Amino acid sequence: MSNNTQVSTPKEIAASLTEFWSPRVVAEVDDAYIKVAKVHGSLAWHSHDDEDELFMVLKGRLRIEMEAGPVELGEGEMFVVPKGVRHNPVADEECHLMLIERKTTLHTGSTVTEKTRSLADQLRPV
Structure with a gap:
């Protein structure tokens, strides 16, 4: 996270x-992180x-595949994947997310793939 006084929008940070598939933490609110990511292709089936x-889609389109059916x-637009629900985010074209x-x-x-990023990776300065 940057400590400088220059203000950037989540959309600008994601574009940069x-x-x-390497989310970056841009802010924190109480016990939550606000992250941005640039995605393309498929991540992995997993659950939390x-x-x-x-x-929340900042640019482009995202399909969240779930066993009950996909959400486009x-x-x-935004969507909350409930805890315990297996899902796989997919972007057919480049997409920017918050x-x-x-x-x-x-x-x-608990699923680990070559695309999995540690929290330390996500906390690297943008």
Whole structure:
């Protein structure tokens, strides 16, 4: 997180990222992190046993695949994946996201893939 006085929007920060599927913490509110990410392709089927996860599309489109059926999100739309629900975020084209998650939320839950990022990675300065 940056401590400078220059103000950037989540949309600007997400656009500046150079890695896909590597969320970065841009703020914290009580026990939650506000993160931004640039995504393309498919992440991984996973769940968060004890945490809800809010996805908000800043640019592009996101499909959140779930066993009950997919949710399609466009720019400015958001959706909360309830705790315990298996899901797989998919972006057919580049998409920029804002995420709100409790600080205890692991990137891909108990599923670990080559795309999984540690909290230390997510806390790196933007």
